[in-house]
Amino acid sequence: MLRRGAAPAQFFKGGEYTMTETILQLRNITKVFPHPETPVRANDGVSLELVKGEVHAIVGENGTGKSTLMNILYGLLQPDSGEIILKGTKVSFKNPRDAIHNGIGMVHQHFMLVPSFTVAENLVFGFEPRKHNVFVDKAEARQIASDISAKYGFKVDPDRKIQDCPLSMQQRVEILKILFHGAEILIFDEPTAVLTPVETDELFKAFQALRDDGKTILFITHKLREVMSVADRVTVMRRGKVITTMDISETSVEDLAEKMVGQRINIADRIMHNTNEDSEIILEFDGVNTRPSSQGKSLKDFSFKVRKGEIVGFAGVGGNGQELLVEEISGLYKHVNSGRILYKGKDVTDADAADMREVGIAHITGERYIRGISSDSTIYDNLIMGAHRRAPWARGIFMKPRALRKLAKELIERFSIKAASENVNIMNLSGGNIQKCILARELNLANELIVAEEPTRGVDVGSQSFIHKTIIEKCAEGYGVVLVSTDLDEVLSLSTRIYVMFEGKIVGEVDPESEDARNRIGLLMAGITDEKEAM
Amino acid sequence: MNKSWVQSLLRLLVAFAIGLIISSLFILAVGENPIVAYKALLEGAFANKLGVFTTLRWTVPYIIVGVAATVSFKAGLFNMGMEGCIYAGALAAGLLGTIPGLPPIIHVPLCIMGATLVGMIWMIVPAFLKAKYGTNEVIITWMQSYAMTLLCSFLVTEYFQRPEDITSAAQQVRTPFIEPSAALNPIIDPYKLNTSLYIAIALIVILYVFSKYTIMGYEHRMMGTSYDFSIYGGVKTRKMQFWALLISGGIAAIAGAAETLGVNGQYIHGFSTSMGPNGIMVALMGRLNPLGLAISSLFMGAIQSGARAMVRATEVSVYTMNIMISIIVICITADGLYEMLHIKKRQREGD
Numbered sequence: 001m002l003r004r005g006a007a008p009a010q011f012f013k014g015g016e017y018t019m020t021e022t023i024l025q026l027r028n029i030t031k032v033f034p035h036p037e038t039p040v041r042a043n044d045g046v047s048l049e050l051v052k053g054e055v056h057a058i059v060g061e062n063g064t065g066k067s068t069l070m071n072i073l074y075g076l077l078q079p080d081s082g083e084i085i086l087k088g089t090k091v092s093f094k095n096p097r098d099a100i101h102n103g104i105g106m107v108h109q110h111f112m113l114v115p116s117f118t119v120a121e122n123l124v125f126g127f128e129p130r131k132h133n134v135f136v137d138k139a140e141a142r143q144i145a146s147d148i149s150a151k152y153g154f155k156v157d158p159d160r161k162i163q164d165c166p167l168s169m170q171q172r173v174e175i176l177k178i179l180f181h182g183a184e185i186l187i188f189d190e191p192t193a194v195l196t197p198v199e200t201d202e203l204f205k206a207f208q209a210l211r212d213d214g215k216t217i218l219f220i221t222h223k224l225r226e227v228m229s230v231a232d233r234v235t236v237m238r239r240g241k242v243i244t245t246m247d248i249s250e251t252s253v254e255d256l257a258e259k260m261v262g263q264r265i266n267i268a269d270r271i272m273h274n275t276n277e278d279s280e281i282i283l284e285f286d287g288v289n290t291r292p293s294s295q296g297k298s299l300k301d302f303s304f305k306v307r308k309g310e311i312v313g314f315a316g317v318g319g320n321g322q323e324l325l326v327e328e329i330s331g332l333y334k335h336v337n338s339g340r341i342l343y344k345g346k347d348v349t350d351a352d353a354a355d356m357r358e359v360g361i362a363h364i365t366g367e368r369y370i371r372g373i374s375s376d377s378t379i380y381d382n383l384i385m386g387a388h389r390r391a392p393w394a395r396g397i398f399m400k401p402r403a404l405r406k407l408a409k410e411l412i413e414r415f416s417i418k419a420a421s422e423n424v425n426i427m428n429l430s431g432g433n434i435q436k437c438i439l440a441r442e443l444n445l446a447n448e449l450i451v452a453e454e455p456t457r458g459v460d461v462g463s464q465s466f467i468h469k470t471i472i473e474k475c476a477e478g479y480g481v482v483l484v485s486t487d488l489d490e491v492l493s494l495s496t497r498i499y500v501m502f503e504g505k506i507v508g509e510v511d512p513e514s515e516d517a518r519n520r521i522g523l524l525m526a527g528i529t530d531e532k533e534a535m
Numbered sequence: 536m537n538k539s540w541v542q543s544l545l546r547l548l549v550a551f552a553i554g555l556i557i558s559s560l561f562i563l564a565v566g567e568n569p570i571v572a573y574k575a576l577l578e579g580a581f582a583n584k585l586g587v588f589t590t591l592r593w594t595v596p597y598i599i600v601g602v603a604a605t606v607s608f609k610a611g612l613f614n615m616g617m618e619g620c621i622y623a624g625a626l627a628a629g630l631l632g633t634i635p636g637l638p639p640i641i642h643v644p645l646c647i648m649g650a651t652l653v654g655m656i657w658m659i660v661p662a663f664l665k666a667k668y669g670t671n672e673v674i675i676t677w678m679q680s681y682a683m684t685l686l687c688s689f690l691v692t693e694y695f696q697r698p699e700d701i702t703s704a705a706q707q708v709r710t711p712f713i714e715p716s717a718a719l720n721p722i723i724d725p726y727k728l729n730t731s732l733y734i735a736i737a738l739i740v741i742l743y744v745f746s747k748y749t750i751m752g753y754e755h756r757m758m759g760t761s762y763d764f765s766i767y768g769g770v771k772t773r774k775m776q777f778w779a780l781l782i783s784g785g786i787a788a789i790a791g792a793a794e795t796l797g798v799n800g801q802y803i804h805g806f807s808t809s810m811g812p813n814g815i816m817v818a819l820m821g822r823l824n825p826l827g828l829a830i831s832s833l834f835m836g837a838i839q840s841g842a843r844a845m846v847r848a849t850e851v852s853v854y855t856m857n858i859m860i861s862i863i864v865i866c867i868t869a870d871g872l873y874e875m876l877h878i879k880k881r882q883r884e885g886d
C-alpha cells in the first residue's frame with residue numbers, strides 16, 4: 001500500500017518482534033519563537049519516528065513544545081530547520097490543508113465544529129457532496145456519515161445538531177471528520193481532558209479499532225496512566241527536546257514522571273489523615289438548592305460537611321455544577337433558594353464574597369486568568385490582595401507598604417516562585433508560577449477553610465507536586481479543605497472523602513482507600529448510581 | 536530613579552515629539568514657520584512674570600479637574616460629566632460667597648465644602664445606577680453635564696442675576712460679587728494666581744497618599760485594573776464604584792469653586808472653557824499618576840497661556856494646540872504604539 005518503504009524499524013511489542021514500516025519521520029526539527037531578549041526554543045532538534053499502525057503518545061510538562069511540534073506537523077507552523085519525511089518522501093506543509101491532503105488529520109483540544117450544523121453537515125464541511133454543482137446534497141452527506149460511522153463502529157446520530165451532542169459524541173464527529181478527509185495519521189491534542197472515565201475507555205477502544213485498520217495515532221497527554229494503558233510507544237519531551245522514546249513495556253508511570261521532570265517525584269503522595277467524627281465542623285451545606293445560573297445549571301439538595309483536618313474531594317466531569325458549588329462557598333454567586341450554608345455554625349447563606357473574605361477563607365480559583373490574578377498588575381499587587389486589609393499588614397485605613405513588601409518577598413521565596421522581582425508584571429511568569437502566586441496569596445489568607453478548584457489544571461508536573469504537597473501540609477495543620485477537581489487522580493490521591501457530582505447533585509460518596517474507588521467514581525461520574533445497572 | 540520612571544518619561548517624550556511633529560505639519564499648512572510659532576508659545580508662557588503667573592493660574596484648575604478625572608479613571612469608570620460639576624460647584628460657591636458677616640476662616644471652607652457637596656449630589660444618580668444595576672455611567676454623566684450647565688444658566692438668569700446687570704445693556708449671565716471674606720486672594724497682586732494653588736497641591740498630595748498608602752486606594756486601583764479580581768479578592772466593588780463617582784464629581788466642583796472664589800469673584804456663565812474635557816486629557820497625559828498629573832497640568836496651563844502669544848505673533852489658530860494635545864494623548868494612551876517602538880522591555884521568566 002505504501003509507495004516507497006523507508007528503512008524498516010524493529011520494535012518490541014507484547015513479547016514478539018514485529019517488522020514494521022516507518023510512516024513518518026521528523027528530523028532535527030527546530031522552532032524558535034522570536035523575542036527581543038530571550039527567544040524561546042520551543043523545539044530544539046526534535047527527532048521522532050512514527051511506525052505505521054502504532055499508538056504513539058507524547059508526554060511532557062506544559063510549555064515543553066509538544067503542541068508546537070504537532071502544529072508543525074499539521075502545517076500550522078513552519079519549522080526553522082529540520083525536515084519532515086512522510087513515507088520516505090520529504091514534505092513541507094504550508095498550511096493544514098496541505099497536511100490533510102497528505103493524510104494527516106488533527107483533533108484539537110477545542111473542537112472545530114459548527115454548533116448549529118448537524119453531525120452529517122459537520123462531517124462533510126469543506127468537502128461537501130454537491131447537487132447540481134451548487135447545493136449541498138444533504139441526503140448524500142447523511143449517507144456518508146452513516147457509512148463512515150458504521151465502518152469504524154462509532155456511534156453518532158447524523159441528524160443531531162452538534163450543540164445538542166455530548167462532548168464525547170462531538171469528539172467522535174471530529175475523528176470521523178478527519179477520517180473522511182482520508183487521514184492515515186491522526187493527531188490528538190489532550191483528547192481525554194473533556195471525557196468521563198467511561199467515555200475515555202470508549203475512546204481508547206476506538207484507538208484500537210483505528211490501529212487495527214492500519215491508522216497511526218499520535219496523541220499528546222499529561223495523564224501518564226492513560227499512556228500506560230493505551231499507547232504502544234511513548235516519547236518524553238522536556239524543554240523543547242526529546243528525552244527518549246520507549247516501548248510502553250519498558251517503562252512505568254513513575255519512570256515517565258521522572259523523565260518528564262528530570263527528577264524523581266512521588267506521584268502517590270498519600271498521607272494518613274487522622275480525623276474523627278468529633279473534629280470541629282468548619283463548613284456545612286444543609287440541603288442547599290439554588291436558582292439556575294445563566295447557563296441553566298443549579299445545585300440540587302446539596303448537603304455535606306467539612307471537618308477540621310480533612311480534604312473533601314468533589315469529583316465529576318466538568319460542567320456538572322462544580323463552579324456553582326465553589327461560588328456558593330466563596331460568596332461570588334449567591335442564589336440560594338432553600339437550605340443553609342454554615343461556617344463554623346454561623347449562617348453564611350447570604351454572605352457575599354467580601355463577607356466570606358472577612359470570615360477568612362482561601363479560595364484557589366479555577367478561573368485563574370479571569371479572576372485569580374489581575375493580569376495588568378505586578379506580582380506584588382497580586383500577592384497582597386486580602387492581606388492588605390489585615391492586621392499585621394495594615395492599620396486603620398492605612399496599609400503598611402514595608403510589611404506588605406516583606407510579605408510578598410517571603411511568599412515568593414517560600415513558594416519558590418521563579419520571578420526576577422516582585423515588581424515585574426505577573427504575566428511574565430509561567431502558568432505554574434502564576435498558580436503558585438495564587439496559592440501563596442490564598443493560603444496566607446486562610447483561617448480555617450481552603451477551597452481549591454482545579455488547583456493544578458494546566459500546571460507542569462513540578463509545580464503540581466509542590467501544590468499537592470502544600471495542600472496536604474495545610475490539611476495536616478488542621479485546615480479544612482474543599483477540593484474540586486476534574487482530575488480523578490488528583491482527587492483520589494489527596495482526598496479523605498470523595499463526593500461525586502453529577503448534574504448539580506451529589507450522586508455518591510466514595511472512600512478513596514477502597515479497592516474499587518476508581519471504578520465506582522467512574523460510574524458515578526457518568527450518572528450511573530445503580531451498581532447492577534452498570535454490570 | 537527606577538526603571539518604570541525612566542520608561543514613563545520616555546513614553547512622554549516620544550508622545551510629545553510625535554505631537555510636535557504632526558502639529559508642525561498643520562502650522563506649515565497655513566504657511567507659517569512652526570519654529571517661530573513654538574517660540575512665541577514658549578515665550579508667552581514662560582518668558583516674563585505675567586506669562587509664568589498666567590501659566591500657573593491655568594495649571595491650578597487643570598490639576599483639580601485632573602485629580603477628579605483620575606479618581607474615576609483609576610476605578611475603571613468614566614466620569615464624562617465633570618463640566619456640569621464644575622458649573623454646579625462654581626454657582627454654589629458664588630451664592631454661598633455672598634453671605635455677609637462671616638470670618639474668612641469659616642467662609643472660604645464653607646463655600647468650598649458647599650460646592651463639593653453639590654458636585655457629589657449631582658453624581659448620585661449615575662453612581663447609584665452604576666453600582667446597583669451596572670448601567671453605563673458614560674452616557675448618564677455626559678447627558679447630566681449638559682443638563683447642569685443649562686440649569687445653572689437658568690437659575691442665574693431667573694433668580695440670582697446680579698441686580699445691576701438686569702438694567703444694564705451688557706446682558707451677561709452672572710451673580711453678584713462675593714464678599715471679600717469668601718475670596719481666595721491672589722498670591723502676588725495683581726496676578727490672578729491665587730491661594731487655590733494650595734488646594735491643588737493638597738489634592739495631589741492626598742491622591743498620592745491615598746493610592747499608595749491606604750487600603751481603599753489599593754482596592755480602588757485594583758478595581759480599575761481588574762474588576763473580577765477585585766470582587767474575588769473581597770473588595771466591595773459596588774460601594775467603591777458609587778463613592779468613586781461621587782468623589783470625582785465633588786472634586787471637579789472644587790475646580791469651579793476655585794474659579795469663582797479666586798479668579799472671577801462671581802459666577803459668570805461660560806467661564807469654563809472645556810475644563811472638564813481638558814481635565815480628562817490632563818489625567819490621561821499624566822497617566823493617572825499624581826506627579827504626572829502635575830506635569831501635564833503645567834503643560835496644559837502653558838499652552839493655555841502661551842497660545843495667545845502665539846496667535847498674536849503668527850497666523851496660527853489656537854485650535855492647532857488642541858490638535859497637538861489630542862495627538863499627545865492618543866500617543867500616550869496607545870500602549871500598542873509604545874510596544875511597537877520597543878521601549879518597553881518584557882522579560883519572560885522560566886519557559
